[in-house]
Amino acid sequence: MKNFKWILIVGFVLIAAVIFGYAYTILKDRYGHNPSGNFNVNRVLGVNESNSVLGNQNGNAENLNQNENGNENLNQNGNDNTGFNTNSSDKNVTGKDCDNDCSRFRGNQENYKYCQEVCGDIPVSKKNSEEDCTNLTGLEMDYCLRDLAVSKQDTTICDKISDSKLKTTCRNRVAEELLN
Amino acid sequence: MFLSKVLRIVLIFFIATGIFLGSFLVFYSGEAEASSITKWQKMLERNGIDRTLWQRYLPKITHKEYNKIRKLILSGASATPVATPAAVAPSLGPDISVGLWYFSKSDTFKLTANKGYNIKDKDGKIIAQVAGDAMTKVVYDDNGKLIVSGSIPDTSVDDKVTFDASDGDNSSIIFDVNKPGDSYDHFRGKIEVNYYHGNDIYNGNSSNVSQMWVINILPLEQYVWGMGETTGTGPDDHVKVMTTIFRTYGDWYIQNATKYKPLGFKIRNDSGSQIYGGYDWEKDHANIRKAAEATRGQVxxxxxxxxxTPYCSYTDGKTRDYPGSDYPYLKSVKDHKEGTKKDMKPGDNGNHMWGLSAHGALGYAKDGKSWIWILGHYYTHVDISGIY
Structure with a gap:
C-alpha cells in the first residue's frame, strides 16, 4: 500500500510536470520576446519552392530546408564576442532599423553607431593597410577592417571581421565597389 | 484506517489540482489558440499580404495553407489590400531608389507631371497639392535647407522634399524632371530631392561636397521597364535573360547595397550600377517591358x-571566377563565340568578365537556347524564383 502511495505521488508529479511544461510553452509563445524584421530578407515569399523554374543542382531538399528556416534567421544575432557592452538582442539590427535611420538605437551611443555602421549610414573612411587597424579591438577593429576591405576592394579582408552582420555588410560593400 | 485517510487526501488533492490545471489549460489553450501566430502567418504579415487572402485559415496558418496563399498571389492576386476583387492587379514588386543626378547650390531643379502631384516634406507631410502642369522649383537655401517655389509661394523645407501622385496612384504618374542636356528625363513613381553634405562618395574622393540629389523611387518592375542596358531588339529569350538579370541586380541592391545610403538612394542610373533611362527609354523600347512582363517577379x-548577377558585354572566350568564395555561383564558364573578343583582357572597357556575357547570351539565344538555359549556363547552380 505504501508503494502504491508513492507510485501515485510520482505519477502526480510527472503529470503535473508535463502539464506545467505545456502551459509554459503556451505562455512563452504568448508573452515571450518575439523580434520582428530581418536585416536582409524581409519580404521574399518562400522564393525557393514550387515556382523555381531552373532547379538547383545542389538539391532541392536542402534549399527547401533553408527556405523553411528563413524565419528563424530573423532571430540570429551577430557574433557578439566583440567586447560590445550590451546584450545581443539590443544589437539585432533589422532592415526596418536601416529604413528608420537607426532611430530605435539613439538612446545608446554604441548601439547607435553599430546600427549606422551595419546600415551604411557612416561613409567608409579610406584605410591604407592592416596596420591602421592593429591597435583597435572589438567592433572598432571590425569597422576598421571593413573600411580597409572596401579601400583595397579585397573581400578576403572581410573574413577577418568578427561580427557577422558587419562581415556581411563588408562583403556586400566590396561587391558594390568591384562592380562599380 | 490511516492509509485510507492518506489515500483520501491524495485523491482530493488530485481532483482539486486536476480541476485547477484543467481550468488553467482550457483558458490558456483557448487564448493561445487565438494568438498562436505561426511563422507562416508572420511571413505573410511581414510581406504585407492582404489579410483577406488568408483570414479564412486562422487561427493557425500551416505551411500548406501558406503555400496555397503564395500560389494564389503568384497566379495574379494582389499581395496588398484592394478595394474589390475586380481591382486585383499584379504586384510590381518592392520599391527601388535610383540616384538620377545631382545639382549644385547655384542650380535650380524644375519639375512637372502628367497629373496632379503632392509636395511633401522630409516627414512625409503634404506641403501642397498642385496641378500636373504647375512647375515646381527647388533651390538650395542655407544651412542644409531647401526652398520650394514656383507652383507654391516660396517655402523653406529641411534637407529633403518628395513629389508623388496626389490621387495616391503612383503607378501611373510620370514626372518630367527637366534634366539639363538630357532628353531621357521622364520618370515613373516618386521623385525626391535630397541635400547631402560630406565626403564625395559618388565620385570616390574624400573632399567635402554639397550635392542636391534627384532620386527616383519606383517599383522594381517599372524600373526594369526603363533599363537602358539593352534595346530589346534581340530574340525574345535574350530579352528575357536581360530583364531577369536587371531585376535580380536591382533586387540585390535593394536588399544589400549601402554605399549610396548617405546620398539617399540604393543604386546609380549609369554604368556604375546599371543604366536606367526611365520612361522615355521604356516608351522607345517596348520589347523590354514585354519581356519584363513575361518574367515578372522572377529573380x-x-x-x-x-x-x-554581374554581367558584361564581352569576354575573351570565357568568363572569370569572382574573387573570394562568397558567390560560388560566379564561376568561370565558356562563352559563346558571339560574346568572344580574343584580344580583350579583364577590365578592358569595363568588361570585368564576371557572370553573364551579354553578347554571348545573345549568341546562345540565336542558337535557340532558352532564357532559363542561358541563365543556368552563366550562373552556376542557381534557381530562378518568383518573389512576387
Whole structure:
C-alpha cells in the first residue's frame, strides 16, 4: 500500500510536470520576446519552392530546408564576442532599423553607431593597410577592417571581421565597389 | 484506517489540482489558440499580404495553407489590400531608389507631371497639392535647407522634399524632371530631392561636397521597364535573360547595397550600377517591358537568397571566377563565340568578365537556347524564383 502511495505521488508529479511544461510553452509563445524584421530578407515569399523554374543542382531538399528556416534567421544575432557592452538582442539590427535611420538605437551611443555602421549610414573612411587597424579591438577593429576591405576592394579582408552582420555588410560593400 | 485517510487526501488533492490545471489549460489553450501566430502567418504579415487572402485559415496558418496563399498571389492576386476583387492587379514588386543626378547650390531643379502631384516634406507631410502642369522649383537655401517655389509661394523645407501622385496612384504618374542636356528625363513613381553634405562618395574622393540629389523611387518592375542596358531588339529569350538579370541586380541592391545610403538612394542610373533611362527609354523600347512582363517577379536566387548577377558585354572566350568564395555561383564558364573578343583582357572597357556575357547570351539565344538555359549556363547552380 505504501508503494502504491508513492507510485501515485510520482505519477502526480510527472503529470503535473508535463502539464506545467505545456502551459509554459503556451505562455512563452504568448508573452515571450518575439523580434520582428530581418536585416536582409524581409519580404521574399518562400522564393525557393514550387515556382523555381531552373532547379538547383545542389538539391532541392536542402534549399527547401533553408527556405523553411528563413524565419528563424530573423532571430540570429551577430557574433557578439566583440567586447560590445550590451546584450545581443539590443544589437539585432533589422532592415526596418536601416529604413528608420537607426532611430530605435539613439538612446545608446554604441548601439547607435553599430546600427549606422551595419546600415551604411557612416561613409567608409579610406584605410591604407592592416596596420591602421592593429591597435583597435572589438567592433572598432571590425569597422576598421571593413573600411580597409572596401579601400583595397579585397573581400578576403572581410573574413577577418568578427561580427557577422558587419562581415556581411563588408562583403556586400566590396561587391558594390568591384562592380562599380 | 490511516492509509485510507492518506489515500483520501491524495485523491482530493488530485481532483482539486486536476480541476485547477484543467481550468488553467482550457483558458490558456483557448487564448493561445487565438494568438498562436505561426511563422507562416508572420511571413505573410511581414510581406504585407492582404489579410483577406488568408483570414479564412486562422487561427493557425500551416505551411500548406501558406503555400496555397503564395500560389494564389503568384497566379495574379494582389499581395496588398484592394478595394474589390475586380481591382486585383499584379504586384510590381518592392520599391527601388535610383540616384538620377545631382545639382549644385547655384542650380535650380524644375519639375512637372502628367497629373496632379503632392509636395511633401522630409516627414512625409503634404506641403501642397498642385496641378500636373504647375512647375515646381527647388533651390538650395542655407544651412542644409531647401526652398520650394514656383507652383507654391516660396517655402523653406529641411534637407529633403518628395513629389508623388496626389490621387495616391503612383503607378501611373510620370514626372518630367527637366534634366539639363538630357532628353531621357521622364520618370515613373516618386521623385525626391535630397541635400547631402560630406565626403564625395559618388565620385570616390574624400573632399567635402554639397550635392542636391534627384532620386527616383519606383517599383522594381517599372524600373526594369526603363533599363537602358539593352534595346530589346534581340530574340525574345535574350530579352528575357536581360530583364531577369536587371531585376535580380536591382533586387540585390535593394536588399544589400549601402554605399549610396548617405546620398539617399540604393543604386546609380549609369554604368556604375546599371543604366536606367526611365520612361522615355521604356516608351522607345517596348520589347523590354514585354519581356519584363513575361518574367515578372522572377529573380535568380542561390540557396534562397537573391543572387549577385554581374554581367558584361564581352569576354575573351570565357568568363572569370569572382574573387573570394562568397558567390560560388560566379564561376568561370565558356562563352559563346558571339560574346568572344580574343584580344580583350579583364577590365578592358569595363568588361570585368564576371557572370553573364551579354553578347554571348545573345549568341546562345540565336542558337535557340532558352532564357532559363542561358541563365543556368552563366550562373552556376542557381534557381530562378518568383518573389512576387
Amino acid at each position: 535568380i536566387t542561390y540557396k534562397g537568397d537573391v543572387a549577385l
